[in-house]
Amino acid sequence: MNEAYALEVENLTVRYGGVVAVNGVSLKLKRGEIRGLIGPNGAGKSTVIDAISGRRASTGKVLLDGREISSLNVVQRRWIGLSRSFQRTSIFPAMRVRDQIKVAAARIPDCDVDELLEEFGLVPFQDKVAAEIGYGDQRRLDLSLAFLGKPSVLLLDEPMAGLSSEESRRLADHLQNLTRNWGVSLLLVEHDMEIVFGISDVVTVLESGKLIAENKPDIVRADPHVRAAYLGSAA
Amino acid sequence: MITLQVLNGLVYGSLLMIMTSGLVLIYGLRRIVNFAHGSLYMLGAYVGYTVSLYLNPWAALAASALVLAVGGFLLDRYGFRYLQDRDPLTTVIVTYGLLLILEDIVQSFWGKTNYTMDAPGILRGSVEMFCTSFPFYRLSIIIAGAVITGGLMLWLRWSRMGLFIRAASTDPVTTAMQGVNTDRISGGVVALGAALAGIAGVIAAPFLSLSPTMGSDILIDSFVVVVIGGLGSFGGAFIAAMVVGQIQTLGAVYLPEFASLLPFCLMLAILIGKPSGIAGSRV
Amino acid sequence: MKYSMQIFRAAALVVAAGAVGACLPLLITSANVLSLMTQAVIYAIGTLGVGFLLRQNGHVSFGHAAYYGLSGYGIVLCSKFLGLTTGPAILLVISLTGLFAFVVGLVIVRTPGIAFAMITLAIGQVFYILMAKARGFTGGVDGLVVEMSEKIFGLSSNLFGKPGSMFVVCWLTLVLVVFLLSLLIRSRFGALTEAIRENEERARFIGYKTVVPRAAIYTVSAMVCALAGTLSSLYSAFVSPDSLHWSLSGSLLVASLLGGTSLLSGTVIGAAVYFLLKDVLSEVTTHWMSIIGVCLIAVIVFWPEGIAGGLSRGARKLRALAGRS
Numbered sequence: 001m002n003e004a005y006a007l008e009v010e011n012l013t014v015r016y017g018g019v020v021a022v023n024g025v026s027l028k029l030k031r032g033e034i035r036g037l038i039g040p041n042g043a044g045k046s047t048v049i050d051a052i053s054g055r056r057a058s059t060g061k062v063l064l065d066g067r068e069i070s071s072l073n074v075v076q077r078r079w080i081g082l083s084r085s086f087q088r089t090s091i092f093p094a095m096r097v098r099d100q101i102k103v104a105a106a107r108i109p110d111c112d113v114d115e116l117l118e119e120f121g122l123v124p125f126q127d128k129v130a131a132e133i134g135y136g137d138q139r140r141l142d143l144s145l146a147f148l149g150k151p152s153v154l155l156l157d158e159p160m161a162g163l164s165s166e167e168s169r170r171l172a173d174h175l176q177n178l179t180r181n182w183g184v185s186l187l188l189v190e191h192d193m194e195i196v197f198g199i200s201d202v203v204t205v206l207e208s209g210k211l212i213a214e215n216k217p218d219i220v221r222a223d224p225h226v227r228a229a230y231l232g233s234a235a
Numbered sequence: 236m237i238t239l240q241v242l243n244g245l246v247y248g249s250l251l252m253i254m255t256s257g258l259v260l261i262y263g264l265r266r267i268v269n270f271a272h273g274s275l276y277m278l279g280a281y282v283g284y285t286v287s288l289y290l291n292p293w294a295a296l297a298a299s300a301l302v303l304a305v306g307g308f309l310l311d312r313y314g315f316r317y318l319q320d321r322d323p324l325t326t327v328i329v330t331y332g333l334l335l336i337l338e339d340i341v342q343s344f345w346g347k348t349n350y351t352m353d354a355p356g357i358l359r360g361s362v363e364m365f366c367t368s369f370p371f372y373r374l375s376i377i378i379a380g381a382v383i384t385g386g387l388m389l390w391l392r393w394s395r396m397g398l399f400i401r402a403a404s405t406d407p408v409t410t411a412m413q414g415v416n417t418d419r420i421s422g423g424v425v426a427l428g429a430a431l432a433g434i435a436g437v438i439a440a441p442f443l444s445l446s447p448t449m450g451s452d453i454l455i456d457s458f459v460v461v462v463i464g465g466l467g468s469f470g471g472a473f474i475a476a477m478v479v480g481q482i483q484t485l486g487a488v489y490l491p492e493f494a495s496l497l498p499f500c501l502m503l504a505i506l507i508g509k510p511s512g513i514a515g516s517r518v
Numbered sequence: 519m520k521y522s523m524q525i526f527r528a529a530a531l532v533v534a535a536g537a538v539g540a541c542l543p544l545l546i547t548s549a550n551v552l553s554l555m556t557q558a559v560i561y562a563i564g565t566l567g568v569g570f571l572l573r574q575n576g577h578v579s580f581g582h583a584a585y586y587g588l589s590g591y592g593i594v595l596c597s598k599f600l601g602l603t604t605g606p607a608i609l610l611v612i613s614l615t616g617l618f619a620f621v622v623g624l625v626i627v628r629t630p631g632i633a634f635a636m637i638t639l640a641i642g643q644v645f646y647i648l649m650a651k652a653r654g655f656t657g658g659v660d661g662l663v664v665e666m667s668e669k670i671f672g673l674s675s676n677l678f679g680k681p682g683s684m685f686v687v688c689w690l691t692l693v694l695v696v697f698l699l700s701l702l703i704r705s706r707f708g709a710l711t712e713a714i715r716e717n718e719e720r721a722r723f724i725g726y727k728t729v730v731p732r733a734a735i736y737t738v739s740a741m742v743c744a745l746a747g748t749l750s751s752l753y754s755a756f757v758s759p760d761s762l763h764w765s766l767s768g769s770l771l772v773a774s775l776l777g778g779t780s781l782l783s784g785t786v787i788g789a790a791v792y793f794l795l796k797d798v799l800s801e802v803t804t805h806w807m808s809i810i811g812v813c814l815i816a817v818i819v820f821w822p823e824g825i826a827g828g829l830s831r832g833a834r835k836l837r838a839l840a841g842r843s
Contacts, residue, residue: 053723078725090723092716095709103709104724145724268632321822323632324578328775328818331768335811343805455643455764462636492651499640499647506640507625510633 005066006031006185007052007082007153012060014044014051014209021047022058023209029153034179034186036200036217038193040230043206045189046087049155052187053077053084065152081152085159087189089142091130097141098126101148108149119178120144136167147178153185160192168192172199197221205229238365240488241481246373246442248480249380253435254457255464255472256387257428263404263467264424265315266323270330272432273454274337279303279433280440280449281345284352292355292437299433307429311422319407338450347447352440376438383431388469400424404467456483459498463505524704532697539689543682552681554797558790559688560749561773563695565789566782567742568767569774570699574708574735575627576715578635580767581642582743585615587762589744590751591649594662603667604675604752612744619740623733642764650759661758664751678752688749695742696782702738703782711735743770776817777825784826791825 007029014022022044029035037045051058054074062070064082072080092100098117105111117123120140125133130141139159146154159175160168172195179186190196196203197217205213205220207229213220220226254276261269269275279299287295310333318326354372361368391397402410403417411417436449443449460479464471479498486494546552568582592611596602602610626637649656656662666675677683702708714721714728721728751757760766770789777788795813799806821827 055719055723074722075725075727078723084723086720090717090720092713092720094716095712099709100713103706103713106706106710107725145720148724318819324775325818325822327578327635328772329815331772332811332814332818335807335814339805339808339811342807451765455639458636458639462633466632493647496644496647499644502640503637503644506629506633506637510629 005029006033006064007187008061008063008066009048009052010061010063012048012051012058012062014047014056014058016056021209022051024060025206025209025211026060027204027211027214029185029187030201031185032179032183033201034176034188034199036196036203037187037189037206038191038196038203039206039212042208043229044209045206046157047209048206049084049157049187049189053082053155078151082155083146083148083151083153084155085143085146085157087157087161089135089138091138091141091145093131094129096127096129097122097133100130100141101144104145104148111149116144116148120147136163139163140171147182147184150182151184153187156186156188156190158189158191160190160195165192168195175199236367237485239367239369240485242365242367242369242377243373244481244484245477246376246480247484248477249377250435250439250442251453251456251460251476251480252380252384252473253431253438254453255460255476256384256469257431257435258457258461259467259469259472260400260424260428260431261315262461264400264407264421265311265319267315267319267326267330268323268458268466269428270327270454271333271337272330272428272457273450273452274334274341275303275306275429275432276436276439276453277341277445277447277450278306278337278436280352280436280445281341281350282433283437284350284440284445285345287352292353296434296437299437300430303433304426304430308422308426310429311425312418315425316418316421334450338447341450342447345445350445352445354441372441376442379438383434384469384473391469396420396423456498459502463502465511521704525701528697528700532693536690536693539693540686542689543685549681552685554794556681556685556688556753557750557797558793559685559692560746560753561770561793562786562789563688563692563749564743564746565770565773565777565792566692566695566699566785567739567746568770569777569779569785570742571736571739572771572774573779574703574711574715574739575732577627577732577736578771579638579739580635580764580771581638581640582740582770583762583764583766584642584645585619585740585743586747586750586766586770587649587757587759588645589615589747590664590757590761591656591662593748593751594664594757595655597665597667603669605667605669605671608670608748612741612748615744616737616741620733620737623736623740624729627729627732627736639764639767642762642767646759646762646764649762656759659759661756661760664755664757666752666755670752675752679755684749684753688753691745691749692786695745696786699738699742700782707731707734772814775824776814778823778827778829780823781826781829784824784829787829788825 005028009025009027012022012025013020025048027035037048039045047056050056052062054072054077060070061068064080067080069077069080069082098113101113101116105113105116117126120143122137122141122144125137130138133141139162143156143159146156160171163171175186176199178184188196188200200217202214203217203220204211205226212229213223213226254272258269258272261267282302283295283299286298314329318329358372358375360371362371362374391401399410399415399420403415403420407417456479460472460475463479464473464475478501482497482501483494486497543552564586567585568579571577571579589611592614593604593607596607596610597604622641626634629637650659652658666678668675670678678687710726711731714726714731718728747761750761773789773792774785776792777785779785796806796810799809803809817824823830
């Protein structure tokens with residue numbers, strides 16, 4: 001596919017109750033790009049992910065590999081290659097790890113369950129019930145379910161939440177490798193600044209639902225508006 | 236003629252309102268769907284009946300409320316408290332088991348015959364209203380229903396205890412962390428809920444008479460009301476109780492064969508459209 | 519173990535169990551005992567229907583008695599109005615039940631938790647009331663006699679009324695149902711529905727549509743109950759609205775919880791135990807309801823996984839002892 005952008009979001013707006021959680025956000029993700037999405041608490045980052053993945057109703061356009069998917073539901077979006085992970089680990093607690101992956105892989109032709117288990121370090125736990133494995137391992141399971149079938153675009157909602165800095169660093173390296181090797185494009189919401197600035201090609205900053213900065217990590221890091229947004233929210 | 240039936244509908248609706256207040260209180264605080272609520276109602280009615288034979292109907296009311304309140308408190312203290320964190324199915328089964336036990340108790344002490352109970356002396360007779368003659372006792376049921384539910388809602392809204400109860404219903408953990416003794420409150424609330432069921436039973440006895448199936452009869456209607464109104468919502472239950480009361484009564488007169496279908500059809504229609512019920516809530 | 523090996527092993531168990539059960543009437547001569555056993559087996563099949571729905575979908579149904587009872591009425595009405603002989607009537611009724619349940623399932627599986635249970639209660643009661651009130655059609659509360667044609671599927675219809683032969687029929691049906699359900703549970707479809715039960719949202723985010731699979735499970739469970747109801751009406755040659763009442767649904771649900779849903783054998787044993795317990799107790803004492811109530815509470819509080827849980831634990835311990843793990 002020769003589309004310039006893996007993911008395009010145009011004027012995304014999410015309203016619920018009387019609140020405008022996301023206000024006219026637009027972004028374009030190149031193929032193979034790692035995009036960091038940061039912002040103070042309540043900026044609307046998770047909501048953006050919810051809206052793009054179809055979990056939450058929104059106005060505006062979403063295009064995947066050049067194709068408009070705004071009217072598709074969650075199941076349909078996954079089928080054509082838009083996948084996501086969850087901030088609060090979302091797995092199948094009573095099922096064994098291997099069985100979960102098998103079920104998920106069943107709908108994808110030529111999906112190698114063993115490769116996935118290896119890739120995400122789940123081989124030692126494959127016969128254990130998911131509720132019984134450690135938190136970090138559960139997070140990797142959540143991620144592996146999202147990466148299944150090598151989707152075009154992956155939306156990751158705070159994948160490092162609750163992990164130690166060592167685990168976070170390892171995961172960050174892993175994500176970078178996967179992105180290069182598997183050709184997926186990544187939109188990453190994360191609070192750990194070191195990680196985000198470390199692996200992102202471009203960083204987008206949200207505040208109160210609006211996009212306030214978007215540039216290479218070093219430039220964003222030095223941007224006074226971004227600092228103000230974080231300091232403002234901390235004050 | 237229709238005025239009379241509408242009034243009768245208000246009577247049954249008021250009764251349902253008293254019953255479902257108890258259910259809503261218990262569900263709100265302990266997240267427990269009390270399958271035994273109809274049996275508590277029945278127990279209240281039979282206890283009231285026996286007391287009224289020896290004393291007077293007012294003592295019957297008080298005795299019934301007291302017995303049920305104590306029972307409710309014990310039920311919460313030694314039962315519901317340990318069950319609220321379990322799978323909701325567990326509490327359904329436990330309260331169903333309780334239903335069986337209570338039915339057996341009632342049948343053992345009072346047998347399977349139907350009984351009638353007379354209304355208190357001063358509430359007998361009829362009154363002229365809206366061009367029709369209406370038994371005064373039934374009017375007093377409507378008044379009682381209004382007073383009890385109104386009082387309950389006001390108390391919950393404005394009193395300190397009411398505030399604690401509403402807080403505990405919304406978020407028991409945080410409320411407990413704030414220093415409110417949620418277990419003691421729950422004990423009180425379940426006692427109140429059970430007492431309300433008992434009171435409903437005593438009030439209903441002169442109107443509907445006592446039978447071994449009176450528990451399950453009203454249980455289904457109560458559940459229909461609570462579910463239509465939205466679990467945990469008093470306002471929703473009120474609207475639903477009035478609607479179901481009218482449907483049952485008018486239906487019994489104008490569509491006798493299939494009257495009992497109507498509440499279920501209504502429930503189906505509402506649940507399929509809006510599973511959280513009229514007022515919407517935690518399903 | 520490979521899937522095909524599993525099927526082979528299960529099939530062997532099925533044949534063995536079937537053979538053992540079929541021989542029981544040769545050993546037990548008391549008609550009363552055989553009759554009780556027959557009814558227990560029918561009850562177990564009904565419980566499997568309710569328990570399977572609980573297991574695969576996590577759905578609690580208070581309305582499955584409707585499928586149980588309607589099948590009996592369906593057979594009578596098919597004979598009366600369509601002139602069908604009993605055999606074809608049975609096939610038609612169970613198929614129509616499946617179709618109806620599928621449509622109902624498509625609508626109601628989307629509703630969450632308690633609302634689902636209440637909807638099933640309402641549907642069940644609607645049918646109960648219809649059957650109880652439509653005297654012209656259904657004989658009302660008095661019920662209907664089931665007149666059977668001479669032969670049902672090539673067998674003499676007398677066989678279905680006698681405790682000994684009917685026990686064999688019911689037992690073989692039970693074994694077959696257990697076999698088919700276990701195939702379904704172990705299949706990919708079974709794994710999918712378990713995943714959906716565990717986390718419906720995530721299943722959708724993996725790309726699975728979730729309404730049709732759950733409706734399919736609901737349909738299977740309804741058809742199993744309909745099968746039980748068919749056997750019941752053939753055995754007693756009678757149908758009445760009581761077989762649609764929510765108390766029967768509740769009873770089946772309780773039996774499935776006592777038996778536990780993690781193992782099909784647990785459900786079956788639990789159902790049989792519950793049924794026989796109720797029967798024995800009601801003859802011995804008038805307080806049987808209290809005793810059942812107390813037992814119920816005790817089991818669900820202390821052994822929430824029911825008999826099946828105990829069996830699984832026992833099996834695990836045995837396997838550990840045998841050196842495998």
